[in-house]
Amino acid sequence: MPFPELPPTLRAALDARGYAEPTPVQSAVLAPETAGRDLLVSAQTGSGKTVAYGLAMAPDLMGDGAAEGRLPPAGQPLALVIAPTRELALQVRGELSWLYAPAGGRVASVVGGTDPVAERRALAAGTHVVAGTPGRMRDHIERGNLSPGSVRAVVLDEADEMLDMGFREELEAILDALPAERRTLMFSATVPRPIAALAKRYQRDALRIEAAGEGAQHRDIEYRALLIAPHETERAVVNALRFFDAPRTLVFCRTRAAVARLHGNLAERGFAAVALSGELTQSERNRALHGLRDGRARVCVATDVAARGIDLPDLGLVIHAELPTDPETLLHRSGRTGRAGRKGISALLVAHNRRRLAERLLASARVKASWSPAPGADDIRARDAERIAAQARELAGVEAEAEDLELGRALLAERQPDAVAAALVKLLRAPLPAPEELAEVSERTPRAERGGAERTAGAPPARDGAEPGEGTWFRLNLGRNGNADPRWLLPFLCRRGHVTRQEIGRIRVMERETRFEVAPYAASRFAAAARRPSTDEDAHIRIEPAFPPGGLQDAGRRRPSVPRPHAATYRGGRPHRDRAAEPARPRRKE
Template identity: 35%
Template sequence: MNTNKRFDQYPLRDELLSALRRKGFEHPMPVQVSMLEDPTLVDGDLIVQAKTGSGKTLAFALPLLNRMEFGERSPKVLVLSPTRELALQTAREFQWLGYDLRIRVASLVGGMDMERQVKALREGAAVVVGTPGRVLDHIRRGTFRADLVESLVLDEGDHMLDLGFKDELEDIMAAMTQVERSWLFSATMPEEVVTLAKQYLDAPRKISLVEDAAKHDDIVQRAYIIPARRRFEGLANVLLFERPRRGIVFCATKLQTQELAERLCDEGFKASALHGDMTQRERNMALENLRRGRSQILVATDVAARGLDISGVSHVIQFGLPGCLETFIHRSGRTGRAGQEGRNLILLTAREAGEFRGMIRGTSLEVEWLPAPDAEELESLTRAEIERWCLENPAEGEDYMDWAEEILQREDAQLIVAGLLSRSFEGIPKGYSIQEDVQAEMARSRRADRPKARDQRPLRKLVSGSVTMRFSSGREDGWEVGPLLGALCRGLGIRREDVGNIKLKDRCAFVELSPYAASQIERRRDNLAREGLDGFSRSEPRQNHGTQRPRTPSRNRY
């Protein structure tokens, strides 16, 4: 969302303001305002937490270029990015922004010609943007003078650690002996990022524009239930129903990405794949096809979940359960960018739906849950659109109206109209009949979630010296035993073996914890609250564990 402030209200150089005007940028976004309003931020280390798509590239590029010498020819700024796509896009931003300042930019990424990169460095690149592996390669070859760098930006720091770049980051930082400021930009702040910041940043100032990383006011969140054995059919129906103008489908593996893109093409969709096994030229072509409208759908792995800056992405479709909440958030950030509304759709089986509910518990996400549309629903939608199109685009001239009137007076009028409608439907995908499969799986899932009779309910082995805790959330709050167990393990940092019997009630839950797990309760109170477990107390142990009292027969047996 744009602010009421203008770029020309800030002490930016004329060359930068001219570049912004050429791009049509008048109003800074909130993260840019935060960086521009306080000129002292440029004097030291900084941590900025902002949502994906919030305009953070300009947020760090503007203050860094604003203080750079005109025509600088030695490397003063290094921006490290987790992926090639993000690095190349960031480099393009610096190029147009620093053009009037005669600032050259070098892109150091894998999969591209090394000699061209060496040439760009020798010609005097003042800004270097790259991925950790290739940047470290240039440092070791002696083609990049990291000791001359004054400003370091770690862009998408959380994702760089996710991809295993910790060692490369440490080696690069060790080579930067003259760095004056290190800035860390990240959408989320997991423990690994906090540890990195403590180790390498010196008393950093912090800016956070994220109250709840999962919530994004410009994104509509929708979950579709699809049949487990007909997942592709469910995806096809959702695409036909949602009709994305420009969409990205995220998959778990490279093989699935390629196969899914090919099958979508066979079904009549304009789809292309994007994954790590493709050459850089193939990847660039896939992105360009989506930007220019030659492709309607990009099927991608998580290598593309960060850094893609494709305007006008109307839909993100997450095909299956993401590995964690952070992955879900970063995927969804490809839409709803720069104040535009988007839709984030997640396609889940009935079994996966329960796991996903547990994953987002404790966030403020508002998700609309729907069964995947059926062929009948899609046909009704297509009929309505054809009728609407006819009414909004009436035939020109009286000849067609007279002909229509003549046909309607004939005995075979119904056959003629039916033939015309049949021709109208030619080539339009009709979708798949999946309603019965979805309903059957949802019913099975509900039956599996019901509590079993006491004599059939499996009990976990009691933990020696266990402590019983009472949590003030239960079935009425949406909890089930499996998600509750997972939330406890994540929140307390324990193994499943540290959790004993779980007795889930409508409004509370009693959980046996090992002495170690119980000792973590107070220390990890905030972690539990983030998992949705913010109310708990110690439950007094029952007496007479060794003797069972006779059970009174209940009239309400099920």
């Protein structure tokens, strides 16, 4: 469906950008019944909403010059666009600048972290549209640098996010300062009660629009759920980056500390990575984004807030290093890729013990993901072989200069052709970061996590036909003689064996060794992880399979087959006395 009738200058701008037909949200806001009305629009990131409200408010800005598609001379702003973050506000300025350039439009920005004096000069020079963050825009209004009296339209972009970030007071101060007859357009991914209340207070007879096919922007996104062992997130991120090998990748973490840690680890492993978090200055954020856009960096590690509004070219992969807390965040993160008709991948790293949580999250977001273990080192080496072979063939197909041919013939005269080819392959492989070895994770959801029969808290799930609490026993070469204590042994076993506390059963500390129980479904995973060399200070502790304490296999040992009465036993993180293992007390004579 083509665009409806538009002013000639806007039509020319859209043609120059290759816009052949409107997106669903653009069609909705340009429908005849929306003319001159306040709008409350539900639209997800990546749906084309910036161009949508840019076109929707054109009649308000152009006034009598709409037929010719010309704006009046720049002076006091005619429209305000309020966005939650600096990056989004600057992106809005860029989008509206090319859209209104043929009409003679001037668009300014006012955002935190930039020079307010330069912004004041830009406002004084005259502008048609001002895009900014709530705090800085309110500050310019209160200081008299931005006159709100001539504003004909105001747009609240990602209104729900602004309320979540605590900008209600700033928004209300700005809206209260604007003329009562202005037009108010609110765009929000969702419309919870606070947004509905804000719309009721500041909009007049608003037309509610739920953009048809608002999930259509995710049709070009392939969702992948990658199962990993607990405590292997950073290794899994490395392997995901190597396996998918996207031109640009955005990796999401929840906290600034996690961003800093992961960014440092990726840089240490040889990835060209930058970080975005709230603690960075505006100049640092601009340098990071510039590095991504000019190709000096290929990976950006960011928090949700810092990544708001980022639009990166060739962003082919989004990695959720930490699961988002709600479906809206999942969709917003994933919507950074799969834009403008390009394909993208959204990969969720899911610890096997959090699979149920991830399944509920995906179901709430109404997206389907394919489940598989995270790519291992062998998977990446196989992919590398394909890519390097293709790259070598491409190089061999390029017409060579005479000087290069002469050098090539000289090399072949000295070395065998396969040795020269192997040297080329080695050269092409050299810049690639080494893949990580990951613990094996089964795709099957454990019975207990699938909502199976209820089991005793702290005890490992039972095998089919086995008594509850029966698990697989292991031992380590440390006992009371080495100050073994369940209080530090339990977290050590979880870390070393990539299991959770719920998957560790009884722990029995004896004189020279400690025996402990692992849930049957996790035993093979635990054994594989425990066999891997450890690089920490506990590397001297050896773990190997064992028989239950007191079993027939202990017969003939010098140590007693049954632990002493005061030997520690651990169930589900709480020490208790195993009375079945204590010697029977003599019965009192009556």
